[in-house]
Amino acid sequence: MAKYKRIMLKLSGEALAGPKKTGFDEETCLKVAKQVKQIADEGIEVAIVTGGGNFWRGRTSENIDRTKADQIGMMATVMNCIYVSEIFRSVGLKTEVFTPFVCGAFTSLFSKDKAVECLEGGKVVFFAGGTGHPYFSTDTSTVLRAIEIEADVILSGKSIDGVYDSDPAVNPDAKKFDEIDINEVIDKRLGVVDLASAILCMENKMPMMIFGLQDEDSIVNTAKGITNGTLITTK
DSSP: OOSSSSEEEEEEEHHHHGGGGOOOOOHHHHHHHHHHHHHHHHTTTTEEOOOOOTTEEEEEGGSSSSHHHHHHHOOOOOOHHHHHHHHHHHHTOOOEEEEEEOOOTTTTTHHHHHHHHHHHOOOEEEOOSSSEEEEEOOOHHHHHHHHHHTTTTTEESSSSSSSSSOOTOOOOTTOOOOOEEEHHHTTTTOOOOHHHHHHHHHHHTOOOEEEETTSSTTHHHHHHTTOEEEEEEEE
Protein backbone atom coordinates (compact mmCIF):
# COMPACT_ATOMS: atom_id res chain seq x y z
CA MET A 1 0.00 0.00 0.00
CA ALA A 2 1.29 3.47 -0.88
CA LYS A 3 2.65 5.51 2.02
CA TYR A 4 2.56 8.86 0.21
CA LYS A 5 0.01 10.62 -2.00
CA ARG A 6 2.32 13.06 -3.80
CA ILE A 7 6.07 12.64 -4.06
CA MET A 8 8.97 14.60 -5.47
CA LEU A 9 11.46 12.20 -7.00
CA LYS A 10 15.01 13.52 -7.46
CA LEU A 11 17.17 11.54 -9.87
CA SER A 12 20.86 12.30 -10.00
CA GLY A 13 22.38 12.61 -13.44
CA GLU A 14 25.08 10.10 -12.50
CA ALA A 15 22.43 7.56 -11.52
CA LEU A 16 20.67 8.00 -14.87
CA ALA A 17 23.96 7.30 -16.63
CA GLY A 18 24.10 3.89 -14.95
CA PRO A 19 27.29 1.89 -15.44
CA LYS A 20 28.24 4.10 -18.42
CA LYS A 21 28.94 6.98 -15.96
CA THR A 22 28.07 9.57 -18.61
CA GLY A 23 25.18 10.37 -20.95
CA PHE A 24 22.04 8.21 -20.83
CA ASP A 25 21.77 4.53 -20.00
CA GLU A 26 18.47 3.49 -21.56
CA GLU A 27 18.19 0.27 -19.55
CA THR A 28 18.50 2.24 -16.30
CA CYS A 29 15.95 4.82 -17.45
CA LEU A 30 13.50 2.09 -18.49
CA LYS A 31 13.77 0.49 -15.05
CA VAL A 32 12.97 3.86 -13.51
CA ALA A 33 10.03 4.38 -15.89
CA LYS A 34 8.51 0.97 -15.14
CA GLN A 35 8.77 1.58 -11.40
CA VAL A 36 7.18 5.02 -11.67
CA LYS A 37 4.42 3.50 -13.83
CA GLN A 38 3.76 0.98 -11.06
CA ILE A 39 3.40 3.58 -8.31
CA ALA A 40 1.46 5.97 -10.55
CA ASP A 41 -1.01 3.17 -11.28
CA GLU A 42 -1.51 2.88 -7.52
CA GLY A 43 -2.58 6.52 -7.38
CA ILE A 44 0.66 8.20 -6.28
CA GLU A 45 1.23 11.59 -7.92
CA VAL A 46 4.84 11.89 -9.10
CA ALA A 47 6.92 14.97 -9.83
CA ILE A 48 10.54 14.62 -10.91
CA VAL A 49 13.71 16.70 -10.94
CA THR A 50 16.86 15.36 -12.59
CA GLY A 51 20.41 16.46 -12.03
CA GLY A 52 22.74 17.21 -14.93
CA GLY A 53 25.96 15.59 -13.72
CA ASN A 54 25.90 12.95 -16.44
CA PHE A 55 26.64 15.77 -18.89
CA TRP A 56 28.09 18.74 -17.09
CA ARG A 57 29.80 19.67 -13.86
CA GLY A 58 30.86 23.22 -14.66
CA ARG A 59 31.98 24.09 -11.14
CA THR A 60 35.09 21.97 -11.64
CA SER A 61 36.28 24.28 -14.44
CA GLU A 62 38.29 27.37 -13.60
CA ASN A 63 38.08 28.67 -17.16
CA ILE A 64 34.34 29.30 -17.36
CA ASP A 65 32.38 32.03 -15.59
CA ARG A 66 30.21 30.56 -12.82
CA THR A 67 27.00 32.05 -14.21
CA LYS A 68 27.64 30.56 -17.66
CA ALA A 69 28.68 27.21 -16.17
CA ASP A 70 25.44 27.05 -14.19
CA GLN A 71 23.42 27.95 -17.29
CA ILE A 72 25.02 25.05 -19.16
CA GLY A 73 24.10 22.83 -16.22
CA MET A 74 20.50 24.01 -16.41
CA MET A 75 20.35 23.04 -20.08
CA ALA A 76 21.80 19.62 -19.22
CA THR A 77 18.82 19.03 -16.92
CA VAL A 78 16.43 20.08 -19.71
CA MET A 79 17.98 17.44 -21.99
CA ASN A 80 17.69 14.86 -19.23
CA CYS A 81 14.05 15.62 -18.50
CA ILE A 82 13.01 15.57 -22.17
CA TYR A 83 14.79 12.24 -22.67
CA VAL A 84 13.49 10.60 -19.51
CA SER A 85 9.94 11.88 -20.10
CA GLU A 86 9.97 10.21 -23.52
CA ILE A 87 11.16 6.93 -21.98
CA PHE A 88 8.26 7.28 -19.52
CA ARG A 89 5.83 7.78 -22.39
CA SER A 90 7.11 4.58 -24.01
CA VAL A 91 5.78 2.59 -21.02
CA GLY A 92 2.37 4.27 -21.11
CA LEU A 93 2.77 7.28 -18.83
CA LYS A 94 1.59 10.79 -19.67
CA THR A 95 4.14 13.49 -18.93
CA GLU A 96 4.67 17.25 -18.87
CA VAL A 97 8.03 19.03 -18.73
CA PHE A 98 8.18 22.46 -17.08
CA THR A 99 11.03 24.96 -17.14
CA PRO A 100 11.38 28.35 -15.40
CA PHE A 101 12.40 29.92 -18.71
CA VAL A 102 11.03 29.66 -22.25
CA CYS A 103 12.38 26.75 -24.32
CA GLY A 104 10.34 27.28 -27.44
CA ALA A 105 7.93 24.38 -27.98
CA PHE A 106 10.11 21.92 -26.07
CA THR A 107 8.69 22.57 -22.60
CA SER A 108 5.95 24.44 -20.75
CA LEU A 109 6.67 27.52 -18.68
CA PHE A 110 6.43 26.66 -14.97
CA SER A 111 3.26 27.53 -13.11
CA LYS A 112 2.36 25.99 -9.77
CA ASP A 113 -1.33 25.84 -10.67
CA LYS A 114 -0.64 24.17 -14.02
CA ALA A 115 1.81 21.70 -12.47
CA VAL A 116 -0.65 20.70 -9.74
CA GLU A 117 -3.41 20.39 -12.33
CA CYS A 118 -1.22 18.00 -14.35
CA LEU A 119 -0.40 15.94 -11.24
CA GLU A 120 -4.05 15.68 -10.26
CA GLY A 121 -4.82 14.66 -13.85
CA GLY A 122 -2.46 11.68 -13.64
CA LYS A 123 0.54 13.09 -15.47
CA VAL A 124 4.13 12.66 -14.29
CA VAL A 125 5.52 16.18 -14.05
CA PHE A 126 9.18 17.01 -14.74
CA PHE A 127 10.78 20.20 -13.45
CA ALA A 128 13.80 20.99 -15.63
CA GLY A 129 16.18 23.95 -15.73
CA GLY A 130 16.66 24.31 -11.98
CA THR A 131 15.38 27.58 -10.55
CA GLY A 132 16.36 29.40 -13.73
CA HIS A 133 19.10 31.26 -11.87
CA PRO A 134 22.81 30.58 -11.28
CA TYR A 135 24.22 29.73 -7.85
CA PHE A 136 21.32 27.39 -7.09
CA SER A 137 21.77 23.62 -7.39
CA THR A 138 19.25 21.06 -8.59
CA ASP A 139 18.98 20.03 -4.93
CA THR A 140 17.69 23.53 -4.18
CA SER A 141 15.22 23.49 -7.07
CA THR A 142 14.03 20.03 -5.96
CA VAL A 143 13.20 21.28 -2.47
CA LEU A 144 11.70 24.52 -3.78
CA ARG A 145 9.37 22.76 -6.22
CA ALA A 146 8.47 20.10 -3.64
CA ILE A 147 7.39 22.84 -1.25
CA GLU A 148 5.48 24.70 -3.97
CA ILE A 149 3.47 21.65 -5.08
CA GLU A 150 2.99 20.56 -1.44
CA ALA A 151 4.63 17.16 -1.87
CA ASP A 152 4.54 14.76 1.08
CA VAL A 153 8.21 13.86 0.78
CA ILE A 154 11.30 14.10 -1.42
CA LEU A 155 12.65 10.75 -2.55
CA SER A 156 16.22 11.25 -3.73
CA GLY A 157 17.64 8.41 -5.84
CA LYS A 158 21.41 8.50 -5.98
CA SER A 159 24.34 6.33 -6.97
CA ILE A 160 25.02 6.07 -3.20
CA ASP A 161 22.48 4.30 -0.97
CA GLY A 162 22.09 6.73 1.92
CA VAL A 163 23.66 9.29 4.22
CA TYR A 164 27.03 8.42 5.76
CA ASP A 165 29.12 10.09 8.44
CA SER A 166 31.99 10.27 5.94
CA ASP A 167 32.58 9.45 2.28
CA PRO A 168 32.25 5.64 1.92
CA ALA A 169 34.31 5.79 -1.28
CA VAL A 170 37.23 7.06 0.79
CA ASN A 171 36.51 5.58 4.22
CA PRO A 172 35.56 1.86 4.20
CA ASP A 173 34.47 2.21 7.84
CA ALA A 174 31.98 4.99 7.09
CA LYS A 175 28.73 4.60 9.06
CA LYS A 176 25.37 4.85 7.31
CA PHE A 177 22.43 6.44 9.10
CA ASP A 178 19.00 4.80 8.93
CA GLU A 179 17.46 8.07 10.10
CA ILE A 180 18.94 11.49 10.80
CA ASP A 181 17.50 14.90 11.61
CA ILE A 182 18.07 17.71 9.12
CA ASN A 183 19.69 19.81 11.84
CA GLU A 184 22.41 17.18 12.25
CA VAL A 185 22.94 17.11 8.48
CA ILE A 186 23.43 20.89 8.62
CA ASP A 187 25.60 20.93 11.75
CA LYS A 188 27.90 18.16 10.52
CA ARG A 189 28.02 19.45 6.93
CA LEU A 190 27.40 15.91 5.70
CA GLY A 191 27.08 17.12 2.13
CA VAL A 192 24.19 14.90 1.07
CA VAL A 193 22.44 18.08 -0.07
CA ASP A 194 23.80 21.61 -0.17
CA LEU A 195 23.27 23.96 2.76
CA ALA A 196 20.61 26.10 1.06
CA SER A 197 18.53 22.99 0.30
CA ALA A 198 18.92 21.65 3.83
CA ILE A 199 17.78 24.94 5.36
CA LEU A 200 14.76 25.08 3.02
CA CYS A 201 13.82 21.57 4.14
CA MET A 202 14.25 22.51 7.79
CA GLU A 203 12.22 25.72 7.60
CA ASN A 204 9.38 24.12 5.63
CA LYS A 205 9.30 20.72 7.38
CA MET A 206 9.99 18.82 4.16
CA PRO A 207 11.28 15.28 4.86
CA MET A 208 13.68 13.59 2.47
CA MET A 209 14.58 9.97 1.81
CA ILE A 210 18.00 9.22 0.31
CA PHE A 211 18.18 5.82 -1.40
CA GLY A 212 20.22 3.89 -3.93
CA LEU A 213 18.55 4.15 -7.33
CA GLN A 214 20.29 1.01 -8.61
CA ASP A 215 18.79 -1.21 -5.89
CA GLU A 216 16.09 -3.59 -7.09
CA ASP A 217 12.61 -1.96 -7.10
CA SER A 218 14.08 0.91 -5.09
CA ILE A 219 11.55 3.54 -6.17
CA VAL A 220 8.51 1.32 -5.61
CA ASN A 221 9.74 0.17 -2.21
CA THR A 222 10.75 3.66 -1.07
CA ALA A 223 7.37 5.08 -2.09
CA LYS A 224 5.81 2.42 0.15
CA GLY A 225 8.12 3.29 3.05
CA ILE A 226 10.31 0.20 2.62
CA THR A 227 13.93 1.17 2.08
CA ASN A 228 17.53 0.52 3.03
CA GLY A 229 18.28 4.22 2.57
CA THR A 230 18.29 7.12 5.01
CA LEU A 231 15.27 9.12 6.16
CA ILE A 232 16.11 12.78 6.83
CA THR A 233 13.55 14.06 9.30
CA THR A 234 12.50 17.63 10.10
CA LYS A 235 11.29 17.39 13.69
